[in-house]
Amino acid sequence: MDQFVYPATLTPDAQDGGFVVTFVDIPEAITQGDDVPEALHQAADCLEEAIAGRIRRRDDIPKPSPIQAGQYAVAVLAQTATKAALYLALRQRQLTQVELAARLQCDEKEVRRLLDPRHASKLSRLEAALALLGQQIVIGVHPGTPGSREEAQDIQGTVVSPARAFPQGKAKPQRSREAQV
Numbered sequence: 193m194d195q196f197v198y199p200a201t202l203t204p205d206a207q208d209g210g211f212v213v214t215f216v217d218i219p220e221a222i223t224q225g226d227d228v229p230e231a232l233h234q235a236a237d238c239l240e241e242a243i244a245g246r247i248r249r250r251d252d253i254p255k256p257s258p259i260q261a262g263q264y265a266v267a268v269l270a271q272t273a274t275k276a277a278l279y280l281a282l283r284q285r286q287l288t289q290v291e292l293a294a295r296l297q298c299d300e301k302e303v304r305r306l307l308d309p310r311h312a313s314k315l316s317r318l319e320a321a322l323a324l325l326g327q328q329i330v331i332g333v334h335p336g337t338p339g340s341r342e343e344a345q346d347i348q349g350t351v352v353s354p355a356r357a358f359p360q361g362k363a364k365p366q367r368s369r370e371a372q373v
Contacts, residue, residue: 197256221238
């Protein structure tokens with residue numbers, strides 16, 4: 193089962209303050225934040241963009257390393273994880289978008305949109321495409337992201353995902369979902 197939850201390392205930035213965030217599996221994903229909650233918010237957004245960029249560039253998407261002590265689990269959005277799973281399944285089976293479109297009995301443009309990380313796709317279509325490739329979507333739900341600095345000190349191992357990890361004081365709801373495919 194592919195999971196799109198990656199370990200993030202937060203390193204204190206002695207020179208500028210705050211934390212630098214890196215991902216061992218996605219070396220181009222580097223960001224920072226003034227405190228742990230902000231750093232995790234930035235990490236989730238950075239990881240989302242890095243995975244989307246790999247899909248657009250047709251680069252490899254590595255499997256996440258196990259979460260080690262002192263690391264944080266950061267997930268991509270469920271839709272991006274599903275699109276990444278579809279992208280990887282196509283690559284693994286060495287199928288073209290045209291071949292998948294023929295199997296789905298749709299236009300090739302629809303398959304391009306299913307693979308486009310910036311296009312909102314219907315879950316049912318992604319599910320159908322993955323089913324044709326022998327894959328099934330499984331969605332897990334985890335406790336929300338912490339809202340305070342004190343809570344953030346104890347969240348190592350808690351799954352953080354984009355648009356759900358907001359620094360304290362932001363008006364948006366805090367939710368966390370792990371996407372597995």
